[in-house]
Amino acid sequence: MSDPLLSAHQIEFAYNGRMVLRGVDLALERGGLVALLGPNGSGKTTLLKILNGILSPRAGHVALDGDNLAAFSRRAIARRIALVPQEVNVPFAFTVREMVLLGRTPHIRPLFGESARDRAAIDRALALTETRALAARVFGELSGGERQRVMVAMALAQVLLDPGLKPAVLLLDEPTVHLDINHQIEVLELIRKLNRERGLTVLATMHDLNLAALYFDRLMLLSDGRIITEGTPRAVLSKERVQGVFGTDVLVADHPTRAHAPHIVLLPPNG
Amino acid sequence: MRRQPILALTLLALALLLALGVAASLGTVAIPLGDIAAIALKRALGVSIGAAWSETQETIVWQLRLPRVCGAAIVGAALASAGVLFQGLLRNPIADPYLLGTSGGAALAATIALLVPASFGVFAFTLVPIAAFMGALGAVLLVYQIARVGPRTPITTLLLAGFATSSMMASVMSFLMLMNQNTLQRVVLWTMGGVSASGWDALKVVTPLVVVGALAAFALANDLNAFLLGEEQAAALGVAVERQKFLALTIGALLTGAAVAISGLVGFVGLIVPHVVRLVLGPDHRLLLPASFLSGAIFLVLADLIARLVLAPSELPLGVVTALVGAPFFIYLLRRTKREYTF
Numbered sequence: 001m002s003d004p005l006l007s008a009h010q011i012e013f014a015y016n017g018r019m020v021l022r023g024v025d026l027a028l029e030r031g032g033l034v035a036l037l038g039p040n041g042s043g044k045t046t047l048l049k050i051l052n053g054i055l056s057p058r059a060g061h062v063a064l065d066g067d068n069l070a071a072f073s074r075r076a077i078a079r080r081i082a083l084v085p086q087e088v089n090v091p092f093a094f095t096v097r098e099m100v101l102l103g104r105t106p107h108i109r110p111l112f113g114e115s116a117r118d119r120a121a122i123d124r125a126l127a128l129t130e131t132r133a134l135a136a137r138v139f140g141e142l143s144g145g146e147r148q149r150v151m152v153a154m155a156l157a158q159v160l161l162d163p164g165l166k167p168a169v170l171l172l173d174e175p176t177v178h179l180d181i182n183h184q185i186e187v188l189e190l191i192r193k194l195n196r197e198r199g200l201t202v203l204a205t206m207h208d209l210n211l212a213a214l215y216f217d218r219l220m221l222l223s224d225g226r227i228i229t230e231g232t233p234r235a236v237l238s239k240e241r242v243q244g245v246f247g248t249d250v251l252v253a254d255h256p257t258r259a260h261a262p263h264i265v266l267l268p269p270n271g
Numbered sequence: 272m273r274r275q276p277i278l279a280l281t282l283l284a285l286a287l288l289l290a291l292g293v294a295a296s297l298g299t300v301a302i303p304l305g306d307i308a309a310i311a312l313k314r315a316l317g318v319s320i321g322a323a324w325s326e327t328q329e330t331i332v333w334q335l336r337l338p339r340v341c342g343a344a345i346v347g348a349a350l351a352s353a354g355v356l357f358q359g360l361l362r363n364p365i366a367d368p369y370l371l372g373t374s375g376g377a378a379l380a381a382t383i384a385l386l387v388p389a390s391f392g393v394f395a396f397t398l399v400p401i402a403a404f405m406g407a408l409g410a411v412l413l414v415y416q417i418a419r420v421g422p423r424t425p426i427t428t429l430l431l432a433g434f435a436t437s438s439m440m441a442s443v444m445s446f447l448m449l450m451n452q453n454t455l456q457r458v459v460l461w462t463m464g465g466v467s468a469s470g471w472d473a474l475k476v477v478t479p480l481v482v483v484g485a486l487a488a489f490a491l492a493n494d495l496n497a498f499l500l501g502e503e504q505a506a507a508l509g510v511a512v513e514r515q516k517f518l519a520l521t522i523g524a525l526l527t528g529a530a531v532a533i534s535g536l537v538g539f540v541g542l543i544v545p546h547v548v549r550l551v552l553g554p555d556h557r558l559l560l561p562a563s564f565l566s567g568a569i570f571l572v573l574a575d576l577i578a579r580l581v582l583a584p585s586e587l588p589l590g591v592v593t594a595l596v597g598a599p600f601f602i603y604l605l606r607r608t609k610r611e612y613t614f
Binding site for chain 2: 053054075077078083085088095098102103105106108113
């Protein structure tokens with residue numbers, strides 16, 4: 001049995017003495033399309049940052065292809081794992097192309113400009129995310145949905161597009177937050193397409209349970225600093241579990257047209 | 272222009288040469304541009320192309336004007352490069368080379384040096400510039416140490432530590448000046464900056480320092496671009512954040528210290544030149560750094576020329592001119608740019 005692509009082992013993490021993660025175990029298999037769910041403050045974002053080594057856990061370790069992540073250089077990690085942050089605010093007027101070029105940072109040597117390979121990677125990333133028409137636009141002037149696609153393009157230029165590549169991981173922190181519904185769908189369609197067609201392994205934190213159920217193959221539920229359950233959307237999103245973790249009454253129905261997906265209906269106390 | 276970095280840099284280099292020539296030819300005695308070039312060639316490389324000028328003119332050009340305009344160029348280049356480094360690293364539009372205590376450290380050390388009665392010198396320098404250089408470098412390293420929180424040095428603590436350290440050093444300096452009224456004017460003049468005292472010997476020491484610093488800064492260009500997305504995202508893109516931050520700070524302090532050693536505190540160059548270049552050529556550090564290096568040199572050569580000419584034969588402090596000339600130009604550019612200049 002081969003090692004999972006990315007795995008976490010008994011991860012513990014505390015912010016200012018407050019324990020956020022208390023022994024997280026997870027395994028991300030090659031080609032997985034997984035959403036990480038959990039209430040606000042449950043440590044989803046923290047876990048993502050630990051998974052790509054930006055934060056160091058207080059205890060436990062992360063492994064990439066079975067090797068301890070702590071043994072990799074930042075550059076080596078960045079060639080395999082990309083993180084699309086929840087919000088990025090760019091202080092200067094970078095164009096879309098310049099932003100996507102930043103994704104090549106772990107491949108470009110100091111004092112050397114971008115190579116033909118870098119330019120090819122950028123072009124392919126722009127094409128895959130359908131952002132080519134935006135290439136000369138200023139990033140800060142784009143709509144939320146366009147920005148998110150550009151951030152995905154940056155991540156693709158970073159990890160996906162090198163020939164002879166080792167399998168890459170795309171981590172996304174709330175990729176649909178602050179987006180209109182059409183853009184939410186657009187971004188999730190893109191992520192699923194990349195997973196299906198390019199074999200990209202994806203782990204995304206999500207706060208919208210229904211979107212997560214619609215678009216992801218597997219869900220992980222983070223609560224009280226642990227992954228309490230993992231499986232298909234149908235298996236994870238039971239009425240009892242959702243009520244227990246989020247503390248609000250719900251009804252779990254079926255999605256009217258997508259048979260695989262449960263659909264969670266909120267039951268407000270005075271509705 | 273944004274798509275043609277080579278062209279932009281070539282034009283800037285030519286503009287710098289022209290500015291150097293013009294600045295060296297103008298003054299109480301006007302000397303033709305051609306003679307400037309010929310004298311420079313003769314004295315620097317030993318190439319003689321006929322001498323149609325007097326001995327006095329040659330002395331004026333070689334001993335007084337050229338070291339002065341070259342000094343202005345080196346100081347401008349160093350301060351503008353340091354400004355780019357600090358603004359990019361701190362993601363802070365009002366960051367300038369003096370932000371992290373450099374000016375406070377340099378000024379305090381220079382004040383102390385000015386109070387030392389003995390006039391002994393080391394290498395090509397007297398005590399004041401050496402003290403200023405050490406003060407600038409020492410202050411930034413001190414600020415960096417103060418700002419450290421465990422293994423990290425967050426930008427916010429860095430800015431606050433810089434501010435606190437600067438204020439403290441400024442008050443110590445004020446106290447020293449009050450206690451020693453007779454040196455007060457020299458200190459004040461020094462803090463306004465100027466390149467009138469620069470000579471070839473000092474330039475021989477400082478120029479390599481600045482060139483090495485600028486090259487080292489250029490080697491960080493990709494990382495600085497990544498830093499603009501914030502430190503965590505820079506780390507996600509493969510930048511060894513803490514190491515590169517320390518390097519950038521040290522290089523910035525070195526460049527600033529080198530400039531301060533020649534010129535005292537010349538304000539505004541390190542703040543304004545990077546902004547102007549960014550407005551015209553875009554924020555990519557691979558172009559921004561060399562373009563700011565050249566633009567800073569041009570700007571300060573011209574500013575020093577104005578400082579010399581306006582009230583000739585007496586001079587304005589250089590720092591007064593840089594602010595007076597630079598600020599309106601900056602405001603014009605800000606207003607002219609159709610695109611919102613966001614931070």
